[in-house]
Amino acid sequence: MNTRIPPGPGAVPMPSRRLFVQGLAAGGVVAGIAAVGVPQRALAAATSTPRLAGAPAVLSAPRVELSIGESLANFTGRTRPAITVNGSLPAPILRWREGQSVDLFVRNTLQRHPTSIHWHGILLPANMDGVPGLSFNGIGPGETYHYHFNLKQSGTYWYHSHSMFQEQAGLYGALIIDPAEPAPYHHDREHVILLSDWTDMDPGALFRRMKKLAEHDNYYKRTLPDFLRDVKRDGWSAALADRGMWGRMRMTPTDISDINAHTYTYLMNGTAPAGNWTGLFRSGEKVLLRFINGASMTYFDVRIPGLKMTVVAADGQYIHPVSIDEFRIAPAETYDVLVEPTGQDAFTLFCQDMGRTGFAAGTLAVRHGLQAPIPARDPRPLLTMSDMGHDMAGHDMGGHAGHDMAAMKSMEGGCGASMGHGAHGGGSDTASKAPKHPASERNNPLVDMQSSATEPRLDDPGIGLRDNGRQVLTYGAMRSLFEDPDGREPGREIELHLTGHMEKFSWSFDGIPFASAEPLRLNYGERMRIVLVNDTMMQHPIHLHGVWSDLENAQGQFQVRKHTIDMPPGTRRSYRVRADALGRWAYHCHLLYHMEAGMMREVRIEE
């Protein structure tokens, strides 16, 4: 099933081909419609077999050729340029076996732009990691880069471009490594479920739009009628106190995600909901679903009405199985989930975005053409002061449906006009939780908020998922199936604060954007601890390249091995890092536009 591309090194550079990707607004179509002015021959060269929508090729040879180029895609009724691998969006599924050594020849057929591929979560030498400027020089137009590495792990991973906004334009695909030893569970069949977000806009223009008006997509701000309703319900003083608090912060509690369905179409395996991506099963089979969030900016809340899910791996690594109804998947995370569909011919895979503005959806069915009802989206959540770590009075983090007036009222002093002083206010009962903020955050125009009471909140399902009547996966419920593979206590600790300015759309660690930040230096061989504190009102998935992020529980003990650690607002979470990979590694928020806006550091592991 391998799709062969004209050979890489030494070949005559080919002109950029514009290929038509099997996108669609509705119905299933087949690829193979050439764009205007493109010879059919060129198309055939790249896509040897037309592929059904949502069924990217599976490449499993130890030697693989990938051709990055521009294609045309249509997910919304409008034909737009996309960046694809072998003419496919998502990119082909790479499938290998643990212990294999693989060679990838990645050829850039883009006319003007350099490109790159990063193998997300894969342990490999730094020069194979695919981050231009840290691992290598990128792949220039017409060039081919030879990636070579040994697969030292197994599980569900993915790969994507690390060049500017190419990931948003479509350059992402699944990477599956079958284990050398049998998995600790049995399954009869499996499907990759790659979720993503698509925009008809040029991703660079979308970034510029965020810089002009970051609140563009927030059409859910509280209105005057909402205020009057709250007055009626809670009384004048409570309603005014609440509006006053948000007003003093110049923020809005409906700001759940920067970019939502007003801009995005959500895709499942490269298929819009109307296209109804379908994965087959036979009743009674155990089906392994490999969920990958390849979205640039979207958190998905995933459930399959009528089915219990058993999560057996997180970020490619086995965990003790957890039986749940629903899970939140941050950008770049992967979850392996077992289901046993029976009693119905079709089940809906329902993946609503965290802000409840839209969804990706598909179907598990006994045959193609079936569909189960698509549930309504949940009510839109409102952020509370507790969510943002401004809860100076209340401690119950699990149960705030929307308003905790007691906690909010108590914030009138500490959560005042300048959030910068929040850390020093409040009662003594919260003093132990009050984080020390780095000096670089003080008087920093790029830091619009600081949390004053932070906790790991590993058992909190998260905003919009609390008390919804469903069993929701939490970080606290996940434990690696293995002991801490390193075992040592961390020898030292680095604390970093996630910072930003919503309106300027500037994002950073410790208030220092990437462009002006020094690398973090780790000593080769050391075991250290990274403590993250979220000083923003947004949620950030933080990814460290090259080495694992071993999340700790609230007591500071090894809990679960991940490559991407999700950081809800107001949380403080710690993880252990074993610095066993020399080199210069990227460390960043996996919300693409946050990374590009500065929430990134270089981590340098040196002898």
Add this chain to the structure above:
Amino acid sequence: MSRSLLSPSLLALGLAAALPVFAQSHAGHDMAAMDAPAKATKTPVEPVDHSKMDHGATQPATMDHSTMDHSTMDHAAMGHGSPAPTEPREPIPIPTDADRTAAFPPIAHGAMEHAPEINSLLLIDRLEHWDGKSSNGQAWEATGWIGGNINRLWLRTDGERSRGRTESSSLEALYGRSVSPWWDVLVGVRQDFRPADSRTWAALGIQGLAPYKFESSATLYMGSGGQVLAKAEVEYDVLLTNRLILQPLLEATVAAKDEPEYGIGRGLNKVEAGLRLRYEFSRRFAPYIGISHERTFGDTADYAGDHARDTRWVAGVRMWF
């Protein structure tokens, strides 16, 4: 993780090979039956028994302590004398020269592309037709910036036409610097093109988002002839819905000096209050209607004569690029 959470679905998995593993791991974390890398541990909470771990044979050979920089480690932070192993269970590989070469390849300057640091906005806040007591015409007010997160070049322009003639028009060019998350300090020049001979001012001001989200600005203008004007403006958005937005606006001007030739009296000389209702068809395009009341005071009112107070209906469009 509770047992009750897991049991039903695990049993449902019904896999002979898997069940023992899962069952045991839940019954107290006895990992001995698993193929996990760590073979000889008890629960993660309890001290690790080193005697069962094969450190003696592997560690000294694979771990070169001389390459580690202990000086930067904060041993004080370790505290609590945990009996965790001091050597890693999985040995740290000793890097070869090939590893070092692969880890730090030569990188060309500029290999990493970055999102633009310089961005811009042009906001045409008001572009409107007005209809007053005894006259009608057009008016505009626009703001633009270009620059980074902290330092920006600001351009501001406003003006008014009446019966086909431009009565006033000005352009300001200001360097703005963020001094706090919400406030910028501005310094620059203002050029009046109307009325009278073009007059140049030095400008010094602040602008930003005041608490409760009042869009605010205050500017001091020092002009030729020793005149000093202070102008303050506050805007607020009242959301009737997320697209239908009522915007009250208040603008006041104070002068330091009496200048009859410019129609400027000393003291508070002009207050403008506006109320505009816009509908955002998109964020970028919002037509509006509104009412604006302008009143002059003191000597300024005398100079203005009939125009001392005026109430105008306005209709226009708000756009940004």
